[in-house]
Amino acid sequence: MKPGIFICCCGDNISGKIDLEKLKRSVSEDVKFIDETPYLCSNEGMEHIIAKIKSEKPEGIVIAACSPKMHEKRFRRCAERADLNQYMMDVANIREQCAWVNKDSNPTVRAIDIVNSSINAVRNSIGLKKVQLPITKSALMVGGGISGITAALSLAKHGIRVYLVEKSASIGGNMVKIGKVFSADTLSEECAMCSLGPLISEVGENPNIEVITNAEVSGLSGHMGKYSVKIQTDPEMINGEKCTSCGICSEICNIDVLDEFNFNLTFRNAAYKPFPGALPSSYSIDSNACIKCGKCVEACPADAINLESVPKNIELNVGAIVLATGYSELNPEQIEEFGYKKIEGVITQMELARILAVNGPTSGKLISPLTGKKPKSIVMIQCVGSRDRKPGSIPQCSTICCMTALKHSNYIINHSKGTDIYICYTDMRTLGTYENYYFETQKKGEKSLRFIRGKVAQVKKVNNEKLLARVEDTLGGGVTDIEADMIVLSSALLPSDTISSVQEATGVGLTEEKFVKEKNSKMDPTQTTIPGIFVSGTAKGAMDITESINMSRSAASRVSEMLTQEFIEIEPKFPVLNQGECNQCLKCLEQCPSNAIYLDECVEVDPVACTGCGYCVAQCERQALSLPLYSDQVIQARIDGVLKMGNPSILTFLDEKIAYTAADSMGSNRLNYPKDVRIIKIPSILRLEVKHLLYGFNKGAKGIFLGDGTANASDKIMEEKLTKKVQELIDGVSAEGIDPSRIYYYQANLPHYKGLANKLKEFSSLLEKID
């Protein structure tokens, strides 16, 4: 088969550096036609390609132009439109990786090798098809706080069925506890429950939403578009259908449990309803606290209680998942200098929120736990556990605590005359219009509110009657001890505990602080490391209510985009298994770094989860697995092509995501690197086998450079596999009598192009020393 060649001049970016006539001459015998166009990527260029394919009917084409990272997808579409299989096309990167390389005295030599490599690859390619997968049109929402509620409602309105799974006895999350929310528009504090209540009822009324409380995700299988999720619920001792919410069980129960709704400042009973307006509205029994005395069973007029019920396992089929597991406030106990839990009167902002709430432990009266009276002076300590690189703290800004401190100050100024407040801050972070609220609070606090710029160093108690916060007033007041009878710690926002079990069940990637990681937080927010699983709200990081709502809507829109399609289309970049050869040894299954291989009746590859790294191919002793896009034939053909002209080359295998991008950047930044470097793009070094390297050496390569950036994944698995793979390659090659120093491995954690150029130079000079 002879492919047709399209050469792009790219203005004179390419033609100004490379002698195109010479290039054409030297490849002419292997091709059906050679075409030269000023700009292939222009609309005219594209139409030209289509027309030319239609008239000449080549079985494959090579496009010698800029990096495939630029226009490969568009060129593929051209091929399809001209009725040529889109995988019978290869891009020869003669711009970034040839014409743009600085101080290359003869780029034409390199260009010829690159084009030859592509010609060979196309000649050995087979036409492939994208796969289409069916979709389950329902979604799972993990977490029933403001974020989960918003996303669920939004999806339900798009006609998608939603399961809303919540760990506690009611949906509502942290927002029901905080009492007041600030409004930057009306410059006032509003009742949180008044805004949230209607949404909670709407969830209850929407027929498309099924709320499952006291429940956690315990397992996950399947893939994007078709997940099967295991949910485990606590024993449902009170039958929600029968319960009339009369509350008699709670009255009769005398087991005291710390009330999480009041941040453990008060007690509730084992039979309880978390708060008025909870959803579901039925009562629950806390199975961890209940002693099964049976009093409530007798008392219940609706006969709704069964103490012997057991945990339930539910299986749900969904097409997509949104993680909205929310946050919990950092427990500042471990930051011992603030004396939390050791010194009476030191509380957190969340606890203050409960104290200020009308339905809180003091019915909204501001009372200091130290004196039992209205505090004379409150010190608020900002950035507790945030913006701090000490163990137990997190380095990020928690973004909401400056506003929380202002909100509480504002409220106290209005409702508690005679209480002074000192806010000790590092920076006041009140972005955008929030600055107005800051300004307003300052004005209102003219008498009682003062700001001190300094991070408090320590809190002490003096003679059991007052507290002392030591801070440097960095704006000139010097070291200052502030007397107070209440100290409020603006404690950091951490991901809620639930995330650990969710992570275990789903394998979703987390940051060091255990927030859910976004795969590309800049260009693709809400997308987690797993296709089909999204994140919204504070599960992703600190944010306020408005931002949570925004993000939830955005996640919901991503989900509905996906679930309203007919099917999901996947590139054929995954391995194909020849079932006739497979003896179910399961080596591939055990070794796949993405857990993409599973055993049903026979061994199957999940095309969605597969990253196409190719590691499994070499694991299979019966050669049952192959990776069509990067088959042995294609890899060898590329090597053949590159070495065809007999130049003493350094075969440079780079992973397509990171290292290959770095190589492009070397060109676009006009760096210089050794003229012998010949780059071959592969999915990952994991795809390579000893035989490929030996093949290269036998064909005359003087050295082989391996560059891979996929090791920089959230877990250590890729790094381990890569290290093992490289060692295997080196050992295998040296067993055949080849000097192992002719192989060089570079772990390219980032697309750091200067680093790559330096490594290439280093390797080249090492090779010179050997020769």
Next chain:
Amino acid sequence: MDQRTKTESHYLFKSCTAGSIYPGIELSTQYVLDALKLNWVNDPRQSSCTGSGVHLGVVPMETNMALNARNLSLAGETDSEIICICPMSYTNLKHCQKLISKDNKLENNYKKIMDEIGLIYDIKPDVYHVSDLFLKHEDEIVEKTCEFSSNIKVATHHGCHYSKFFFKDVSSGTFEHPTVLDEILVSVGFEVVGYDEQFLCCGGGLHRYMADKEYSKNTFKEKFISLAKVKPDFIVTQCPGCTFNIDYLQENVLEELKMENSIPVLNIAELLALLLGAQPETIGLDMHAVDLEPLLKKLGLRRGNK
């Protein structure tokens, strides 16, 4: 070199301050190590960690690093981990180790220099304070401790140079409130009392006293007021320098504060040596400034009773 076998071995890093003012601390440490049947090396070739000079600004960083590269390599040669008597040595050795090993240029330079003095460069040995080791062998210590009176209250002071510079490496508790000594003391049977100014510096050792008496005296005074409030029977320290400060500065401070009772001070090694059967004279307890006799009586150690 005393012993060299394959079992875990400890390179005892001696302290200038201890050796000069409280030779008993060094002897006590040796006593405890022997009582625990630990393998340890007493290498006379060791030099000072130069901390007393470094922290007064009179010794350059280069000298600090060169001498400690040598000290570390000496320990490397004996295949031992280093246990320091003085927290200042602990911090200085660790600091030099970290600076050098993180910087290729420095590493090559000190490799070359060690070569010039005929030493194999090996700065890898782990560095600990002796109290870390005591804590590790807590159970054996408890087992071997003589009986003594109950209801004795102790307050502890951990050296700043132990807990604050390499704050992540505190082996029990946190930098804010280290509990290495507390843990050992509680398990041998003392009651440990907390006090407000746990975190505060004691005022520094002899070199600090000579450089800035005002700092030493004032800081110690604040510390002492807080300590005296909780009325401990004695104070246990980790560092020979702190021992000096808390011991020697008491008389004047008591006078100034018009207070009667002095509080005896023992270094953790001295205390453990006593509990493990050492005679007070053999570990130089009579060299302390605050009389230890009343405390010894109160302790009522019954030697060999366990």
Next chain:
Amino acid sequence: MGTNYKISEKRFVRRITLDGRDESLKDLRFKKSGFKKCIQCGRCTGSCPTTVIHKEFNPRDMMRRFMFEDIHSDHVNEIIWKCGQCYSCRARCPRNCKAGLGVIALQHKSYEDGKAPKNIVEIGEKIRSNLYSKGETITPESYYLNLKEEFGKKTAERCSDNPTKREKLGFKSDDAREIPIPEDALDEVRYLMRLTGFKETNDGSEN
């Protein structure tokens, strides 16, 4: 001044000029103080035992001076000696800085330039010569102060006999070590000291 600052005589304005900054202190410890990461939050100052005694000195202010290379004035030369080297500043710093480490870099520069206070020069000479002649910084001699004057009558009574007691315990009267450092090992130490800028000679004095 040696920096790109000018302070006008007539108006209280600090001007940061276009002249570019001076090269900062070479001492490794200066850089390792981490002043570039400092956010001036003042936690160090709130934790520093010196600040409550000497109000001119505070670690946050030192860090600010490091950033702007405001480290050459007589005032700075005076206050740097107040730091007690306790590293409380480092322990609580949210950015893991070490103000105290930068301070000793400045102290050392001042000492080398002959600007250190008299008592520091005296102790410095002692410590350096001890190091050169015995491989130790502190020796028993360093401790032979006028005990009564320094620490009080009782302490003097109890401790004046300590030199004899230490000998009974098997320690030399003029050496901190039970077994003094061997001559060849000491030669190594001296070699390293000379290599790193010491000018002391074998008899312990500076030449």
